[in-house]
Amino acid sequence: MSVSAEEEARLRRFNFTRILNQDTGTKTVNLLGEIESTPAILIAEKTAFNVTGAHLTKFSHDLHLPKVTLIARNDIYHSFMASQNSEYGEVKLTLIFPATETHIQKYTHQQLRMVVETPEIYRELVKPYVEEKRGSGRLDWVHNILEHKAEKESIIVEDTDDVEGFILLPDLKWDRKTMASMYTMAIVRRRDITSIRDLKKMHVPWLKNLRRRIPEVICEKYSGIEPDQIKLYVHYQPSYYHFHLHAISISHDSGIGQATGKAILLGNIISRLESLGGDEEAGMESVELTYFLGEESELWQRVFKGINGKGKAKE
Template sequence: MTESNANAEALVPRFKFERLLNQDQAGRRSSLCGTIDGQPALLILERAPFPSSTDYLGSVPASLRTIKNLGANDIYHWYLANSGGAVDDNNNNHDFADLKINLIWPCTEKHIRKYSKQGVRFVTETPEIYRDHVRPYMQAQREAGRLNWAFNIIEGVKEAEDVIYRTPYGEDPDEGFLLLPDLNWDRQTLDALHLLGLVERRDLWSLRDLRKKHVPWLRHMQAKFLDATTRVYPGVERDQLKLYVHYQPTYYHFHIHIVHVALEAGATQATGKALGLEAIMAQLETMQGDDEAGMDGVTLCYTLGEASDLWADVFAPLKPTSTASGSQ
């Protein structure tokens, strides 16, 4: 190590913390203000990516210092864990959770494909493609019985203690809904707040089933979700929340995501995946036709992973065959 490198690396341990300036990236980056040798200093801490070493990654599950279960439903489990990497001046481990862990067990080949690195395509789904190809695909997925975990929540069999708000179950199945933390949220970092609104009725598979007649109900749900979130989490105000719907959704039972506006928009909030609830309601309200006019009559564009069944079974076969340049 050169002398200049050694001098540079000696600076960080001399940092004297004074105050926290900011936390962003859902708490993964912290900006600290302090001093080094009496002069003002700014230190930015950011969690580094996991190394790709198979030896390291293979050792992580068995080496965790603490594991706290946040919930379990059907094949889905989620935890907070401490890797045991942070120590204080007395060589004592800190007990904060530095890992959020999701476990799917037993998983299917479809889960494995979903979480594997893959190419991405941008597809155009016309009303005709939806009717003739995508709707039958959705029906096959529902009939395969992959919604047990959602029905467990709706019926109060699982995660009842986590529900933030719900209408009386079964009182009005066409209007009922509930709100609870999304399994991807650590339930602590407010800037990363992520809640899930599930409807009771089972005839709405996706936003494609929404019609003009549903707008008053959607607005009622929106208001209740905002009221409940700001009541349970007083540090969050209504204009710090956004509501959106995925298309294509991960599962075919209509649900709404409620997130903090500071939550960085990764792939799940990007254009081609998330549609704002307010925009959906506005589009429904301005549609021509009677109350039965709906989202099944519009063209939607979105991204798909090349490993997904929807790409392989529906859109790849529909893709036009390119003709050779200059062919007659």
């Protein structure tokens, strides 16, 4: 439907008053304003990429981006912000190069499966897989951060204690400007904890300190956000096996990464550990966890694809 000159003229007379709402997931913003002294609402939404083959081939070959600024670089991960363009708009780009088969699987659309990881399955099948994945340089980029070999300029705050300490820095998903989509990551300095499976009741004071300190330092660094507007959680399974936490704006929808069966609130982990009884060595290794995996993931293919609902390997 074509827009008449009168309708276009009316749209251009829109006089902005204030933002009513914004949704970082759907990339929409609802604006209140006036047209000739009459209240009006304008809803703006970023459109999807044109995914036709010819269009994406053209995009990938010459990018059509007049200005590209490097935000961060660490090992194989590169983050850029491309300036606004009449055809594509502002684009945040993350380059993974060289990409492994694991990266390709992670970023490929795939069917999801719910799995039940019993303590026995973890101990006998998953834990050996985790130990394998921690080797062969897979955590080099994390160690680069901890040793100040990369992203030093991006560090929001650092606690240098080798046991209690952590480094807080912006996640590559955040443009570092829009507080509604604020997304940070806290990487702990200690290297003996791979995931929530290694957490024990004895770690509760440390975890409570992280729960207090991380929102505190974010609010000291950035205006416009308060501690109870920050969501603090961990992933299971995580993308990499060095314990880290995600601290994001509660209003931000980061998609599947926040879904039930992937994200576990830090407060709930603390409560679970506190309920395990008097033994300080009791921990998450002894509990049953339910979560989802993609069918293309290596963990699904190697461990869970051949396990039935009773938690026993199929003959």
